[in-house]
């Protein structure tokens with residue numbers, strides 16, 4: 001077990017991890033990065049992390065890396081990231097958007113079920129610095145309620161500001177809610193680079209200069225999903241180790257925002273633990289012989305998948321408004337960058 005740095009000990013960071021060797025053994029991939037240690041963060045008072053903005057709690061040792069992904073979940077791209085992380089038996093933190101999570105609840109649940117940490121990144125990725133205090137709080141809290149609702153289970157009191165744009169009022173609000181804030185040490189600028197190769201080079205070059213850090217990427221970006229396998233291989237080859245962040249406690253959402261979210265997802269009886277759609281709705285052959293009274297219907301074909309969620313206003317039944325999100329098409333909805 002490593003010695004916890006003094007600054008880390010001050011905010012209640014605890015090393016939870018089993019030794020790196022033991023975790024590596026559990027990975028089927030002999031070249032897997034694994035997780036070298038897990039740190040537990042006591043979010044009381046809303047500590048800040050990431051030296052770009054919050055220079056207090058620097059808990060990483062040389063060669064240690066925390067992987068973070070913002071703005072998802074997004075179909076295909078988030079799944080690509082999950083697949084690559086799984087192949088390396090390693091863990092990351094996802095700062096998810098409320099609208100996206102409600103649009104793709106199955107994907108955010110997959111993120112959570114793989115053991116990754118789920119934090120939040122507002123409801124619709126507004127620049128909170130440019131909003132009224134009430135509007136900014138609404139964005140933060142609606143995002144929390146939505147992500148929690150979509151996950152159908154506990155989420156972490158971890159938050160990242162869209163475009164890393166904080167303000168005095170919003171910081172105070174998060175501190176009062178005991179939510180930790182994450183800036184970054186290594187900004188990949190993947191949203192500007194727009195190629196997988198460039199994204200890998202961007203992260204590795206910056207890491208080589210700084211030697212460690214919390215890395216910011218975007219699982220909504222197609223090329224980031226494609227970059228992660230090569231990035232993880234490069235991190236392994238260069239001797240970097242992955243630190244997994246966990247929160248000491250779970251995040252309590254506020255009832256009034258839960259109610260507002262609930263009103264927008266009418267049709268979904270309960271979150272989490274639902275039966276798979278394929279066990280609820282199946283396509284039957286109406287030309288098949290009728291079953292006897294009391295008998296089982298004769299099901300001939302595979303299930304037809306139906307949407308598991310009624311989308312909230314502004315979100316199409318196929319998920320968030322993919323016509324306008326930062327999906328590499330150049331069209332913008334709320335994507336201005338980070």
Ligand SMILES: [Zn+2]
Pocket residue numbers: 070071121125161162163337338
């Ligand atoms: Zn963002």
